[in-house]
Amino acid sequence: MIEDQKLAKEVIARRIAREFKSNQIVNLGIGLPTLVANHIPAEINIYLQSENGIMGMGPAPAPGREDPDVTNAGGSHVTVLPHGSYFDSATSFGLIRGSHVEYTVLGALEVDQEGNLASWIIPGKKVPGMGGAMDLVVGAKNVIVSTLHTEKGKSKILKRCKLPLTAVKVVKMIVTELGVFKVTPQGMILTEVHKDSSVDEIRANTEADFTVAADLKTME
Amino acid sequence: MFNKLISKQQFADLLKDDMVLMVGGFLGCGSPEALIDIIIEKRVKNLTIICNDTSFPDRGIGRLVAEKLVGRVLTSHIGTNPETGRQMVEGTIKVELIPQGTLIERIRAGGMGLGGFLTPTGVGTVVEEGKQKMTIEGREYLLELPLRADLALVKGGMVDKAGNVIYHGTARNFNPVIAFSAETVVAEAGKLVEIGSLNPESIVTPAPLIDHIFVPGQS
Numbered sequence: 275m276i277e278d279q280k281l282a283k284e285v286i287a288r289r290i291a292r293e294f295k296s297n298q299i300v301n302l303g304i305g306l307p308t309l310v311a312n313h314i315p316a317e318i319n320i321y322l323q324s325e326n327g328i329m330g331m332g333p334a335p336a337p338g339r340e341d342p343d344v345t346n347a348g349g350s351h352v353t354v355l356p357h358g359s360y361f362d363s364a365t366s367f368g369l370i371r372g373s374h375v376e377y378t379v380l381g382a383l384e385v386d387q388e389g390n391l392a393s394w395i396i397p398g399k400k401v402p403g404m405g406g407a408m409d410l411v412v413g414a415k416n417v418i419v420s421t422l423h424t425e426k427g428k429s430k431i432l433k434r435c436k437l438p439l440t441a442v443k444v445v446k447m448i449v450t451e452l453g454v455f456k457v458t459p460q461g462m463i464l465t466e467v468h469k470d471s472s473v474d475e476i477r478a479n480t481e482a483d484f485t486v487a488a489d490l491k492t493m494e
Numbered sequence: 495m496f497n498k499l500i501s502k503q504q505f506a507d508l509l510k511d512d513m514v515l516m517v518g519g520f521l522g523c524g525s526p527e528a529l530i531d532i533i534i535e536k537r538v539k540n541l542t543i544i545c546n547d548t549s550f551p552d553r554g555i556g557r558l559v560a561e562k563l564v565g566r567v568l569t570s571h572i573g574t575n576p577e578t579g580r581q582m583v584e585g586t587i588k589v590e591l592i593p594q595g596t597l598i599e600r601i602r603a604g605g606m607g608l609g610g611f612l613t614p615t616g617v618g619t620v621v622e623e624g625k626q627k628m629t630i631e632g633r634e635y636l637l638e639l640p641l642r643a644d645l646a647l648v649k650g651g652m653v654d655k656a657g658n659v660i661y662h663g664t665a666r667n668f669n670p671v672i673a674f675s676a677e678t679v680v681a682e683a684g685k686l687v688e689i690g691s692l693n694p695e696s697i698v699t700p701a702p703l704i705d706h707i708f709v710p711g712q713s
Contacts, residue, residue: 342523348521349520349521354663362671362698364599367599371595401573401582404591405547406595407593408596408615408619439618440619
């Protein structure tokens with residue numbers, strides 16, 4: 275287990291960035307998923323979409339160059355690349371619901387072995403709202419959950435989510451600092467294990483049931 | 495020929511207690527701050543606000559919540575404004591959380607003559623409670639109904655004196671959509687320009703949708 279959370283998040287972000295191919299539209303959630311943008315290989319040209327109305331989002335502007343009217347869905351100042359565009363929220367969610375977005379990467383409060391996701395509410399404690407998450411996970415072709423494997427020693431990957439769901443059976447892939455799972459109708463499959471971890475360590479830290487892929491790979 | 499410019503007082507006269515308002519903005523970006531100032535000054539009460547999010551207590555729509563002028567809000571996110579959560583727990587504000595794509599499409603339906611639409615968003619979650627479900631070609635959808643308002647407050651980047659609007663950057667968000675969906679639409683002009691100075695190819699909101707134009711800094 276990687277103890278340093280910052281390092282663990284970098285491992286996750288680096289792995290997810292390898293999934294994308296040129297010309298795909300990708301939506302990255304706030305927090306850990308945002309780190310994925312730093313690891314996209316230079317030869318891959320994807321379009322980062324931001325649900326507040328950007329296609330082709332670029333990095334944060336240099337200090338002093340911020341435009342108050344150019345922000346991402348988290349409210350942070352961003353830039354738009356020369357091939358980018360702006361649009362209204364209805365168009366933005368048309369892109370999302372209409373399956374034009376290839377990947378959506380987001381965090382989870384809980385995720386389970388059937389691909390159910392809980393990410394928007396802890397009743398009685400935290401009620402921020404779902405924002406665009408429900409549309410994103412239903413509409414995008416591929417839903418990748420990026421999460422630290424455990425929180426306070428407890429598995430984030432459960433047999434069954436207990437919190438109110440964001441969507442039912444939508445998650446296709448789960449990437450943690452320990453490994454990569456594919457979620458299939460037949461169940462969850464461990465496809466990669468981090469070079470400093472092991473199948474045994476993953477079993478000990480995962481509540482969900484899973485099988486190990488015959489061609490199990492090593493994750494850098 | 496075109497006389498859409500209104501004064502602060504004329505805008506204040508449009509405001510009534512218990513009104514339903516749609517207000518543009520995404521976490522405060524693209525909100526008509528000068529019109530919001532006038533609402534706060536007039537202190538109309540028990541407003542219903544339809545908006546993407548309740549912003550921050552000191553920005554955009556968030557200020558209406560912080561000033562306790564809002565009785566009900568239909569929105570997708572309240573997490574950045576602790577005041578919305580506090581008033582919700584206290585019972586002084588009713589919050590209806592709606593998935594962002596469903597919210598904007600309900601507004602669009604309200605303005606574009608649609609009786610509703612079918613969306614897969616929310617199926618199998620608390621969002622489906624009380625809604626009609628339909629199966630189309632093997633996939634489940636929720637029937638979502640249109641939304642309309644008494645007044646829509648749009649923030650335009652550049653507005654010409656006829657009411658044509660272009661937007662700047664991500665300040666566009668809900669603005670061009672709400673311009674279709676209210677009885678009266680007021681545009682706050684980031685910059686007011688002469689008729690003919692905007693390229694017709696670039697105009698996002700056509701002039702007849704805008705009833706009134708307010709230029710910040712006017713008395």
